[in-house]
Amino acid sequence: DTGVSQNPRHKITKRGQNVTFRCDPISEHNRLYWYRQTLGQGPEFLTYFQNEAQLEKSRLLSDRFSAERPKGSFSTLEIQRTEQGDSAMYLCASSADRFQIETQYFGPGTRLLVL
């Protein structure tokens, strides 16, 4: 396994369009996280899954955002009716639940630009 992968790496879209990003975590990891990062800032937590269950969502995650992890493996993050303020890097991370210790490994990110 080569680590967390994300697709696409870059996405340019027009305001109002829907976009979907995919994350493939490290295969034995049961936790999967989505973050958003804007220039000059650290990652901001959006949501996370333990297996297929979405356990927490940040207040940052508006109704236009939805995430799924249907089989407990890969995950998708969809943004509907994109706005210019959605432009950011969207990062996915995964971790294994071991003795309540959290070590997250990140993918390369999907950079979204909304025109």
Added chain:
Amino acid sequence: GQQLNQSPQSMFIQEGEDVSMNCTSSSIFNTWLWYKQDPGEGPVLLIALYKAGELTSNGRLTAQFGITRKDSFLNISASIPSDVGIYFCAGQSLMDSNYQLIWGAGTKLIIKP
């Protein structure tokens, strides 16, 4: 809410110099993680610390988990050009049962030519 202060915000150093950065939290952590992020890429895990007082090295990098469980530092010895990037600390608080990480704002390392 819980906060994590990372300093310095940026560093301008000469190649070959040693670098030191640190993070302090307002609450007790049980995990400290140090990541490096290059432009346009995701953060890459450098060092993970799980025990108070723990000192761990990864090549020229050394990090320590503070005895008070409220701070951590990262040292880079003999810096080289590829060390340029943004370094983030992140920690897991004992008070958070959802295993979420709290992140510092990053330290940008710039090496003067």
